Amino acid sequence: MYQLKQDKVVSHLNNRPRLAVTLGDPAGIGTEVVLKALADSDIYNDCDLTVVGNRSLLIKNYTYLQKNENIDFLDVSLDDNIKDKVTLGVESAASGAASFAFMEAAIAATLAGDFDGIVTGPIAKSAWKAAGHIYPGQTELLAEKAGVEKFGMLFVARSPHTNWTLRTLLATTHIPLCQVSEALTPELMSRKLDLLVECLEKDFGIKNGKIVIAGLNPHSGERGQLGTEEADWLFDWLEGEQKKRPNLTLSGLIPPDTMWVQPGQAWYGNSNIKSQIQAADGYLALYHDQGLIPVKLMAFDRAVNTTIGLPFIRTSPDHGTAFDIAGKGIADPTSMKAAIELASELVSVRISDR
Numbered sequence: 051m052y053q054l055k056q057d058k059v060v061s062h063l064n065n066r067p068r069l070a071v072t073l074g075d076p077a078g079i080g081t082e083v084v085l086k087a088l089a090d091s092d093i094y095n096d097c098d099l100t101v102v103g104n105r106s107l108l109i110k111n112y113t114y115l116q117k118n119e120n121i122d123f124l125d126v127s128l129d130d131n132i133k134d135k136v137t138l139g140v141e142s143a144a145s146g147a148a149s150f151a152f153m154e155a156a157i158a159a160t161l162a163g164d165f166d167g168i169v170t171g172p173i174a175k176s177a178w179k180a181a182g183h184i185y186p187g188q189t190e191l192l193a194e195k196a197g198v199e200k201f202g203m204l205f206v207a208r209s210p211h212t213n214w215t216l217r218t219l220l221a222t223t224h225i226p227l228c229q230v231s232e233a234l235t236p237e238l239m240s241r242k243l244d245l246l247v248e249c250l251e252k253d254f255g256i257k258n259g260k261i262v263i264a265g266l267n268p269h270s271g272e273r274g275q276l277g278t279e280e281a282d283w284l285f286d287w288l289e290g291e292q293k294k295r296p297n298l299t300l301s302g303l304i305p306p307d308t309m310w311v312q313p314g315q316a317w318y319g320n321s322n323i324k325s326q327i328q329a330a331d332g333y334l335a336l337y338h339d340q341g342l343i344p345v346k347l348m349a350f351d352r353a354v355n356t357t358i359g360l361p362f363i364r365t366s367p368d369h370g371t372a373f374d375i376a377g378k379g380i381a382d383p384t385s386m387k388a389a390i391e392l393a394s395e396l397v398s399v400r401i402s403d404r
């Protein structure tokens with residue numbers, strides 16, 4: 051059983067963010083990017099970090115990366131038959147059972163008050179399924195355990211070229227493309243917009259911001275010729291929302307291809323300064339790849355996936371388990387570092403608001 055250490059109590063009283071960092075799927079690159087991130091002493095400047103995983107698995111697979119012996123560790127016990135079956139680069143029921151156990155431990159400790167937030171290493175949803183845990187992803191497990199029904203998947207990335215911040219919320223997430231149209235409803239869209247508005251205000255200090263909303267079909271339907279969802283209800287929904295929220299600037303339904311031109315210019319700074327001024331504070335994409343292709347094109351090395359609507363902070367790197375390079379020592383930890391830094395910033399904002 052995990053015991054709250056005395057130094058955690060002290061850091062809580064000092065208002066330093068206390069973050070749990072899960073190792074993700076032990077057959078993927080999660081452990082590598084966490085250990086590389088923690089090898090940079092600057093990462094501890096503003097927060098206290100506790101790794102959540104299985105120590106003996108870590109030692110078995112990542113001996114060459116163990117430069118830092120002093121990391122705080124929440125050692126999650128695993129049966130030997132799970133540990134013996136975990137093989138670097140090979141997704142399996144065992145690796146899924148392990149990453150699920152790490153998440154459960156981190157969530158339980160956070161809900162018990164030991165941490166202010168969780169930074170999660172990447173997991174494979176298919177490995178969770180093979181282990182008998184049927185969730186679309188970590189997001190839904192977090193929401194279920196925290197008992198919230200209103201939550202969202204927001205990607206945040208700060209441009210290294212201009213310092214401009216891209217924030218993209220997905221209206222729908224891990225569902226087949228053929229189910230997107232049916233899943234999108236005025237109620238769902240309003241729920242996601244509420245979450246984005248609240249998060250901009252509470253977490254990023256942006257009141258009365260500008261939010262851009264994507265259309266669904268090519269050219270936002272071209273007056274019904276290329277798809278009818280926009281004409282049937284999406285334009286009316288948006289008009290209703292703008293009336294309800296006169297202080298916000300809601301812009302849409304922007305044709306999904308051209309929607310990303312302005313953020314791209316603001317990100318790279320290769321246009322005039324106007325693009326950064328005109329770019330929005332938040333973008334609402336209607337489905338997974340509509341939002342994530344541009345995020346990953348601009349910022350695959352540094353974007354952060356954050357779950358909004360939870361009673362605690364959760365962030366994660368934007369990349370996955372990368373089984374193809376696991377154990378090779380070439381995984382880039384930049385996105386993991388950004389996830390830790392963002393979690394620390396967001397917790398600090400909440401602590402200062404208390």
Ligand SMILES: NC(=O)C1=CN([C@@H]2O[C@H](COP(=O)(O)OP(=O)(O)OC[C@H]3O[C@@H](n4cnc5c(N)ncnc54)[C@H](O)[C@@H]3O)[C@@H](O)[C@H]2O)C=CC1
Pocket residue numbers: 079083171172173174175176188355366367368369370371372373374375380381382383
């Ligand atoms: N936050 C999470 O838990 C996420 C989990 N996934 C899961 O990951 C698994 C694999 O998904 P893929 O689509 O292949 O995406 P992926 O991000 O794991 O890999 C895509 C490509 O990028 C490379 N790559 C990824 N991260 C890298 C890093 N830090 N440094 C250097 N190269 C890196 C990989 O080697 C691969 O060539 C799936 O099971 C998916 O569900 C995917 C995205 C996020």
Ligand SMILES: NCC(=O)COP(=O)(O)O
Pocket residue numbers: 173186187188189190342355366
């Ligand atoms: N594409 C984002 C992703 O797969 C992250 O999912 P989750 O595990 O954070 O729910």
